[in-house]
Amino acid sequence: MVRSELHGIDPTDTDAIFTILHLQGVINEALCLIPSATTGDSRITRPNGLLINGTFITPFTKVAAPKYVIMRTVKSSFLFPNDFISERWYSRPELILDEHAFRPFDFGTCFCHTGSFT
Ligand code: HEM
Incomplete structure (x- = not known):
């Protein structure tokens, strides 16, 4: 399916990546x-600590959001x-309950800029 989707795509067209929906779904x-x-993106709370969703995290505590x-x-x-369903990213959005859960390149000031187009 990826191969047929790529058929006819102009490889010099940098915007074409946004039209290749199944391939993007496979990658995601x-x-x-x-x-x-799998984990990464750990941060240390500042001197005043941090309130996250009603829970206070004490100062200078390492906090991580494990992606796996x-x-x-x-x-x-x-x-x-745990199922490989590429279609969830373009034709079956009901399978994504929280889009913020998808952060393979992280977020915040030190996120991976390579993945910033996603
Ligand atoms: C599938 C491929 C990749 C994934 C999933 C990925 C993921 C990540 C993650 C999770 C971080 C940590 C961000 C944080 O601490 O919040 C990171 C940082 C970084 N990545 Fe990637 N990365 C990928 C490919 C690449 C590539 C190809 C490059 C360079 C060509 C790259 C350059 C960097 C750099 C420079 C940082 C540090 C950013 C900073 O501290 O400001 N990454 N990446």
Whole structure:
């Protein structure tokens, strides 16, 4: 399916990537199932600590948002998180319960700029 989708695409057209929906879905699904940075993105709270969703995190505490856990095991993230369903990214959005759960390149000031087009 990816091969047929690529047929006729002009490789010099940099905007074409945004029209290749199934390939993008395959990539996203791979990044969900096997995130290359499974944990990463740890940060240390500032001298005043941090309030996250009603929970106070004490100052100078290392906090991490483990991608593997969030994308594969947290029930509010995706339906059927352990199945490879590329279509969830373009024709079956109901399978994405929380789009913020998909952060393979992280977020914040130190996120991976390479993945910033996603
Ligand atoms: C599938 C491919 C990749 C994934 C999933 C990925 C993911 C990540 C993650 C999770 C971080 C940590 C961000 C944080 O600490 O919040 C990061 C940082 C970074 N990545 Fe990537 N990365 C990928 C490819 C690349 C490539 C190809 C390059 C360079 C050509 C690159 C350059 C960087 C740099 C420079 C940082 C540090 C950013 C900073 O601290 O400001 N990454 N990446």
